[in-house]
Amino acid sequence: MSETVSRSPYGSFRRCEVSGADIRCSTEGRANGTGGRYGKQRRFLNLTRGTDRDGPFPRVTLHRVASPCLSGPGRSYDEDMTTKTVEFTRMADGTREEYQYLHGLEREYISELPERLIDALRRLDDGLEGYKVTRYQHSLQTATRAMRDGADTEMIVAALIHDIGDDLSPENHSQVAASIIRPYVRAEVTWVVNMHGIFQYKYYGHHIDVDPDQRDAYRDHRWYDSCANFCERWDQESFDPDYPTEPIETFEPMLREVFSRQPFDPAIVDADAAQPTSA
Numbered sequence: 001m002s003e004t005v006s007r008s009p010y011g012s013f014r015r016c017e018v019s020g021a022d023i024r025c026s027t028e029g030r031a032n033g034t035g036g037r038y039g040k041q042r043r044f045l046n047l048t049r050g051t052d053r054d055g056p057f058p059r060v061t062l063h064r065v066a067s068p069c070l071s072g073p074g075r076s077y078d079e080d081m082t083t084k085t086v087e088f089t090r091m092a093d094g095t096r097e098e099y100q101y102l103h104g105l106e107r108e109y110i111s112e113l114p115e116r117l118i119d120a121l122r123r124l125d126d127g128l129e130g131y132k133v134t135r136y137q138h139s140l141q142t143a144t145r146a147m148r149d150g151a152d153t154e155m156i157v158a159a160l161i162h163d164i165g166d167d168l169s170p171e172n173h174s175q176v177a178a179s180i181i182r183p184y185v186r187a188e189v190t191w192v193v194n195m196h197g198i199f200q201y202k203y204y205g206h207h208i209d210v211d212p213d214q215r216d217a218y219r220d221h222r223w224y225d226s227c228a229n230f231c232e233r234w235d236q237e238s239f240d241p242d243y244p245t246e247p248i249e250t251f252e253p254m255l256r257e258v259f260s261r262q263p264f265d266p267a268i269v270d271a272d273a274a275q276p277t278s279a
């Protein structure tokens with residue numbers, strides 16, 4: 001892969017080529033980007049498919065854009081580069097060039113998932129009230145107990161994010177969290193997160209007229225004990241404001257490691273067999 005970089009009156013110009021893959025992209029744009037949330041500049045490029053825009057906006061030619069040009073280790077765009085938008089207003093009208101371009105942007109956006117998850121966890125500090133600890137503190141405490149119990153990284157991260165859906169999807173927050181973590185961990189961990197809501201009823205279901213024994217339907221499941229342990233030792237225990245809970249910084253490296261993995265890597269998600277089809 002070779003790259004050339006130059007400056008124009010409108011901002012940065014970069015051409016990148018991936019030899020042997022018939023991939024080449026060249027863009028030039030006027031700097032008008034906005035600041036990003038995570039200490040990075042967000043980039044906005046307007047795509048003109050080889051035609052001139054009206055007025056002073058510079059010509060942009062996009063032969064073919066691939067994600068390595070947009071999200072590779074060297075980052076193809078300078079911080080003052082502007083990001084173009086595609087021209088179509090109906091998905092069916094988009095061109096291959098446009099979708100290749102958007103795919104590159106999406107890969108870059110996905111790479112920031114750990115930061116968005118940490119933000120989402122912090123927002124749980126303003127969520128459901130009435131307990132002695134916030135959902136954010138509960139999440140940190142659950143992860144802390146898992147870590148001190150010798151759980152592996154995947155299960156600790158699961159403990160950290162298991163209630164992350166509480167604010168937007170309280171009625172099925174277990175399934176939300178399970179869907180978020182599923183591409184990155186072994187099936188057992190996904191199953192435990194997916195089922196923890198039902199298993200937790202054991203501790204309080206009878207007080208709200210919900211069957212506390214719903215978990216019994218899974219008594220013979222091979223990961224029943226794993227979920228029961230998750231709830232007994234970590235989740236239901238973690239409402240104590242006096243427990244010495246680790247800060248988010250303790251778990252950030254683990255969260256980043258897990259959510260930076262190749263999604264749906266068979267060596268990871270299929271490491272312990274096919275995904276069960278339980279509720």
Ligand SMILES: [Fe+2]
Binds near residue numbers: 173196197
């Ligand atoms: Fe929960």
Ligand SMILES: [Fe+2]
Binds near residue numbers: 138142163
């Ligand atoms: Fe919980």
